[in-house]
Amino acid sequence: MPDSPLYSAAAVAVIALAVAAVVAVGLKVLRSFRELGTDAERATYNTLHAASKAGRHLRTGLNPAGAAKASRQLRALLGCDALAILDVSGVLAWDGAAEELRPGLMELAADVLSSGRTQVFNAADLKLHSPTSGPSRSGSVPKSGPVAAAVVAPVRAGSRVVGAVAAFAPQAGAGLVRATTEVADWVAAQVELAELDASRTLLMEAEVRALRAQISPHFIYNSLNAIASFINTDPARARELVVEFADFTRYSFRRHGDFTTLAEELRCIDRYLLLERARFGERVQVSLRIAPEVLSTVIPFLSLQPLVENAVRHGLEAKEGPGHITISANDSGAFAEVTIEDDGVGMDPVQLQSMLAGHVDGEHVGLRNVDARLRQVYGDEHGLVIETAPGEGTLITMRVPKSQPDHDA
Structure with a gap:
C-alpha cells in the first residue's frame, strides 16, 4: 500500500490549491469593484x-x-x-x-x-x-x-x-x-x-387586416368566376378549385397569430397560384427553388403572398404573352433569404421608392405594407430590397433571421 505520509502531503497540496483558487477569485472580484x-x-x-x-x-x-x-x-x-x-x-x-x-x-x-x-x-x-x-x-x-x-x-x-x-x-x-x-x-x-410596443402590435394587426381586405375584393371575385367557368365543362376541376379556394381563404382570414412558418406561407402561395392559373392558364408559369432547411423559419403572417400577388397583378397581367415567376428560398448563414422574381412589365424605381416611403399612393399597397411590417419587426435593415425598371421585370428580396425565440408561429 502507498505510504500514508504521501497521501497526507497530497491532501495538503490539494487543500492549498483550493484555498489559492478561492483567494484568486476573491481578489479578482475585489479588483473589478475597485476599478x-x-x-x-x-x-x-x-x-x-x-x-x-x-x-x-x-x-x-x-x-x-x-x-x-x-x-x-x-x-x-x-x-x-x-x-x-x-x-x-x-x-x-x-x-x-x-x-x-x-x-x-x-x-x-x-x-x-x-x-x-x-x-x-x-x-x-x-x-x-x-x-x-x-x-x-x-x-x-x-x-x-x-x-x-x-x-x-x-x-x-x-x-x-x-x-x-x-x-x-x-x-x-x-x-x-x-x-x-x-x-x-x-x-x-x-x-x-x-x-x-403595444401600439406597434396593434399597427401590425391593422396592417394584416388591410392585406386581408386587399385580397377580398378582386381576388375572391376573380377566383369564383374562374371556378364557375369550369362547373359545366370540367366539374372535377371545379370541385378541386373550390377546395383550394376554401383552404386559401381559411388561411388568409385566420384570427390567431402574427407569425407563421415559411412552409405554411408557401402552401398558401401554392393555392393562390393554382387559382390564378385557373384564370390565366399557361400565361402564368412558376418555378420553385426552396432549400428544405429554411422551411421552418418564422416569418410575419401574409408577408410572401402579397409579393407573389404583386408579381401576378402588376407584373404579368399587363404583359403580352406568357410570364414567369421564380420563387426561391435559401439558407444564408443566420438568415433565410427569399426572392420573388418576375419577367413582367416592371415599375418605375423612383415612383416605387416614393410609394414605399409613404409619400405617394400607388397600386402596390401590398409591397408597402409588407415592407413596413418587416422593418417594424426586424429593424430598418430588413426591409424589402426591390430591383426593377420599366420593361425589365421585378426582383424582390426578403431576409429574415432564422432564430426568432420571441416569435411563435
Missing part, C-alpha cells in the same frame, strides 16, 4: 444597475406581476422603508414595512391621481387613512411607528396620469421628494415604451 473608482462612481453604477433590473419588469407596462418585482429594486434605489406602485384602480405592489397602510393608500393618493401633482403626507395623514387606526377622541394623533411620512408622485403617460409611486420613510425631506418624483418619471418612461 469603478470613486464612491460616486460606485453609487452611479449601483443606481443604473437597479434601474436596469427594474426596467426589465416594467416592459409590459403597469401590471401586478411586473410592479411587484420592480418595487424591490426601486425601494433599494430610494433607500426608503416601504415603496408602493399603484395604477388608477388599485395598489399593484407593496414592498417593505408598514403594509397595514396599504388598504388606505388609494384614498390617500386620490388627489395625486386626479391633480397629477406630487404630495407629501405626514403621520397624521397616514393615521387618518389607516383602516386600523385614526385620530383619538381628544383629537390628538397617536404616535406613529418608524414610518411617519410618505411621498406620493404621479406616473404620467403623455398627458394622462396612469398611476403613482409612493415612498414611505420616517421623514420626508427634500431629497426623498425629488428622488421619488424622478423615480415616478422613470416609471412613466417605461410605461410609455410599453404602450409604444
